[in-house]
Amino acid sequence: MGSNMGDEEHVSVDEACEEAEEALKLFLQGKFDEAEAFVEERVRTRERDPEVVPIFTHCHAVILFAKAGITGTEEDRKQAMEMLKEAAAKAREHIPKQGWVSWGMGYFSSPKVQEITEEELSCRIIEAESTYLSAILCFFEESMAAFFRAALLTRTAIGGYRHCHSILKSQQAGSRSKHNVGAVKLGFGGFSLAISLLPPRVLRLLSVLGFPCDRAAGLDSIDQCLQGGGLRAPVGGVLLLSYHVILPSFFSIPQEREEHIASAERVLDILQTNFPDSFFLSFYKGRLERLQRNLTGSYESFQKLEKGLNLTTDSKFFKLRHAWVYELGLSHMLQLEWQAAEKFWEELEQDSVWSKAFFAYLHGVCLAMSGEPKAAALRFGKVHGLMRGTISGRVLAEEQYALRKVKDHALDTEEGVKGLQGQICGVEFLYLWNSFPQMPAAKLEGILHIVEEAETRLNAQKYEGSGDEKGSEDLSEDDEEETPEDEHALCNLIKGTALRELGKLDEARISLEFVRETTCYVQTELFLIPMAAYERALLLIIQHTQRASHDASRASDFDLLLEAKKELALAEGFKQDFNFLWRLLGRVHAARGAIQNLMGEERSTTVEANGEEWKDSEENVEGAPSSDIFFDAL
Structure with missing residues (x-):
């Protein structure tokens, strides 16, 4: 050249x-x-x-x-x-x-x-x-x-x-x-x-x-x-929107929500000027409105995509349609409209290339939550047959989770669906997808109502069972202590997180304290222990910020944050493998960063002076x- x-x-x-x-x-x-x-x-x-x-x-x-x-x-x-x-x-x-x-x-x-x-x-x-x-x-x-x-x-x-x-x-x-x-x-x-x-x-x-x-x-x-x-300007805009709108659903913490929303709105305004009527902007607008807990507006944005983008089946990009079909189904689940969500999961179960098994599971979840145990059991029974096997040498984490839930709790039977796991499988999914911070208060109250009803039925069944066993001398105290508490632990984790999002911190702490490795024996739902530790850490961060806002002199009192650090260490150091480990590690990383910011600490791989040196270089x-x-x- x-x-x-x-x-x-x-x-x-x-x-x-x-x-x-x-x-x-x-x-x-x-x-x-x-x-x-x-x-x-x-x-x-x-x-x-x-x-x-x-x-x-x-x-x-x-x-x-x-x-x-x-x-x-x-x-x-x-x-x-x-x-x-x-x-x-x-x-x-x-x-x-x-x-x-x-x-x-x-x-x-x-x-x-x-x-x-x-x-x-x-x-x-x-x-x-x-x-x-x-x-x-x-x-x-x-x-x-x-x-x-x-x-x-x-x-x-x-x-x-x-x-x-x-x-x-x-x-x-x-x-x-x-x-x-x-x-x-x-x-x-x-x-x-x-x-x-x-x-x-x-x-x-x-x-x-x-x-x-x-x-x-x-x-x-x-x-x-x-x-x-x-x-590269539009690519940069999409990358910023992904960070501020998509990532908070997985790896961010509720305390950062307002900052993400403000930044996303600014980027959307810039892109809207240059790219009016953009497919991507409608998609991100829908996710942004969900982040703002405006579930109706979010649903309308995704419906606009469904009606406005008429992709034919012979298009090479027809599968892109699955992105907003998924969002429409999730939007209904966030509204606790289980029946309305069914048709979207059914479509993805039939057409998805990514994972038919996982969408069959979600279809069964919505049927179970709608009070259709027979239909739900049939749908759950199809999960194993629709598994894709390994992809790049591994099984999809979502498929691993779905298959384990069906096997461990016999969800492919009517009796299993009628049990507690079938009664709250929908709200468990919403919890694992970090959806509670995106739900308005009325829907979170609905979550609590569903869990409390299921827990009441579970307790009634246990009382009946304990009556049948009365008089048995063979059951030792050690055997009683080894009775799995997975179902109670799951209920308390979901309740504690929902109560924290509703601002009922004292009640939330009581529920989350139940789920500790030293006092709660969990047999199959191993994710409960580390997740509960993470949720307790977030609760402590909120308590610190609230205390500091009411009394500025307590802003440098880091006792709650130090306790939160210990909880994050418990979450990260949990020795047993469990579903969605990588997601939890990402959330722990975000929470630890928030604590470092509140304590004025420098991150190990970040130098605070970087910003100044960086700006100087541009001026030069x-x-x-x-x-x-x-x-x-x-």
Whole structure:
């Protein structure tokens, strides 16, 4: 690549990026097949010459990556992974090869930046970005082997971004393309944000503790990508919305809700101006309204998608429809409208590629909660036959959970469905999906009513049983102590969490204290013990903040927070394996971060001064990515 071609290629690269923006706009508007056809045609006509930067191949890979992220299916992940590899390989052909000596010197010190064309810089960015997106797809597998592969890919991608950042710093402001500057900002922000969300335990296992993970700096960098425009701006906006709207459902804590809502509203306003009538914006608006406990408004947003996006069955993107079908079914469950939710789970049970077994289980759950034990038992009985087996060497956590519940509690029989596990299986699902913080007070009261009724029936049955055994001399006190208390523990965990969300902290504490490993024998529902410890930690955090707000002099009294730390250690250190372990570890990590903020502690992998150094670097080099502290640390 001679430098005499630089000006011509610089223009062509920018024009290609602007055309690729049109494809992303089509995708964001829900015109999925048109978007894919657009980039496929550009690949055929514009990239026939091997000297052309593979921008459209990469854009096609990004579209398939988004598809895989929405559907969650292994087939879509594999397709996206192959296209990302192809884009990286094409881009690599434009990058001069390094000798072993220069490569070794570059690993231990910053590479010497020579005069590099915009074309080569774009190819380096495409290679780094494709590698990074491949790493994210590995995380979807939720296994240690996948995490290790993701760590290796992440390290490779960081090296690529580091070089691109050095190039941009060395160039004059006028020679930079906004598309390339935005790409490096997005890369730095995405890395910092993603790594900051991983629990320290996972970071240690992946040997990536050396990666800087300043979450605030990462979010700011992604925001700069959004504000600066260019090809990656809408991607940055979607990433910010995912963090503020989707992630709180899994790894955030209730105390951070208002901050997430305010940030999401600001990002939505920016994107709404640039991408009106966007499919993605309607989807995120529905999730945001749910986060605000506006379940009616949330449902209407997802209904708008159902009516507005008429995907035909022959569309390659028809499976994307399952995303809002799932949201509609969940919306009804959050409203405790079990019968109304049935049809959505039935559709997914028949058509889902991700997991027919799990949706059959949810269908059975809604039938059980609607008082149809016979139909529910039949549906639960289908779960085992619909299991997909292993995916990437593992069984889906959701399928493991569903099958275990059916087997352990005989939910495939009418008698099992009529038992306590069948009577509260719906509210247990809502609890495990961290839905209580998104439910209004009236629905939480409904949860308490369902659990208390089931618990009353359970106690009545036990009294009847104890009457039959009266007079038996063979039952020792030791045997009585070993009687499993899973059902009472489950009821108390659900009640305690719902009461905490209703602000009834004293009652919540009584219920949650029941579920302790030292005093409560749990046989099958192993998740109850660590989950209860986590919920007690959140309760203590709330008590601290309330006490500090009423009496400012007590803000530095950390006794409740120190107790909360102990509870989080119990949750994280629970020795037995249980369903959804990774989700709990993520929540523990978020809660520990909240405690550190309240206590004014610095996180082990974050330096408070980062923000200042980062801002200074941007002032020194106009338009350069504000990520010096990140790349210099490598």
